[in-house]
Amino acid sequence: VRIVVLAKPVPDATGQERLGPDGRLDRAATSVVVNGNDEYALEAALKLVEASPDGGEVTLLAMAPPNAPDTLRKALAMGATRGVLVTDPSLAGSCVVSTVRVLAAALRTLEFDLLFAGADTSDGGGGVVGAGLATLLGLPYLSYAAKVEPVDGRVRVHRITATGYDIVEAPMPALVVATQALGEPRYPSLKGIMAARNKEIITLSLADLGLSADEVGGAAATTRLVGSRAPAARAATRVVKAPAAEAAREVVRFLTDRRLA
């Protein structure tokens, strides 16, 4: 089974994002990690390959600044076979429509049975790229997966719903959206880390994909940033340290005053 996993480098959770003069995230100057939900996707992909009698391979696909290979190495160390990085200066400031078009163009150059995307990205991504990709590529779209199993050339997914899950099924190749419910990502082993150093990361530019900066990237963006500001600070915290019964009365009074109880 051949699987492509979308792996986006995102700022780590330490809050040290650097903004450029245009107010956008300076992705090259910010400490980045592979997006959390994409790691669940990768873990699920590795498990499927391990369970497959014919084996298989996992390719990571990222659209990111040129420093992304350092970030992708960790995902390669977890066991992915190779990385494909689409990088081009004109892609800075890409909107969702552009991102989907560029990733779709890259995916048309790859062969796969399953395409995995994380449910959303922690840098403000709204979880819409996967659906857009499936639509452009004409792939069956199976989202919010808690379980993925290939069945006779088809893929069966437990899709999380408000009350439980739906069992959904479609022929492969297909796009599956991964969630944390698929299971904890593995830590890279020392052997994996060593092996990752020599794994291939293929770099593609827009020209390699037959696209131009008129069609995609910052210059063709369908959305623009108008401004940004820090959120209003929360009011001071009221600290309660009292015996349980007294603390409870204080909590209930607080909630009642605010019409919350």
Add this chain to the structure above:
Amino acid sequence: MAGVIWIFGEATEGGLARISGEVATLARSLATEAGTSVVGVVAGADPTLAATALAAFVPEVLTLAVAGAEGHALVPAIAPSLAALAEREGPSCILIGGTSDGRDLAGALSALLGWGVLTNATGMSWADGGPTVEMSAFGGRLLTTSAFTAENGIVTLRPGTMDASPLAAPGTVRSVSATPTASLPDVAITGTVVAEAAAAPIEEARTIVAGGRGVGGPDGFGIVQELADALGGAVGATRAAVDSGWIPYSQQIGQTGKIVKPALYIALGISGAIQHKVGMQTASTIVAINRDPDAPIGEFADMFVIGDLFEVVPAIVAELRARGS
């Protein structure tokens, strides 16, 4: 004059998703600013029930019955027809509640129509002939405002952007049809499993009582549930509690779980690590109960009770019951 503003009405078992009422209410104030009107759109195998519920919030609702949608994943089934209808009717923008189906629909419509999409909006206004969209970025450390560069756009909204407020008199419901120019690969639903004692959905809850590592185990969630019941709220959890198998993933709040904005959030035995904070920090009121006086949640809660939750919570429940009787 700007084209009308569409809002997508999401059908649920019982009628209409709560978030659709919120989005419709926000769309009405946006339409007033823009000098245009709001049209609700509901699509599916049988859109009637949800459409009637949506008409409580908007003056006009279009229903699009999609033949063969029954038994298939919703979005691939309805997106091509909705896109064809949008091309014909020409709304300026489409507002969609940011649920699972809502996000899927926004992505599919964006690809079908080539329209820009702004996600996870926490508020909207109208300026320079188009909508501006406020979003929370980097785990809430920055609020950004964005706009579309072209005439049209799609917006997904976070739950709780606004209280749903019905119209004085319900709007009209009109059935329409549209011939899709494309089709998307079919995804069959071969089964539906309802979790035993399905928990109340946290996205819809006005009050959430959440438990973390500090509740100690699955039994500890009994006490969390008890307080939630006393307040008429839903139970949430941190990733640590979910990973330990104490409570299902559907209840997880935070970076890889859900982002919620309830009126009241009560955090029990939750330290308030950044990965959890990003999922709940915009709650209107946050009350935390934790034994550790140095827990980071004490820095952003409105009320921080330093104490043993196994003593304080039953006392709160007793106090609430005594008051209620």
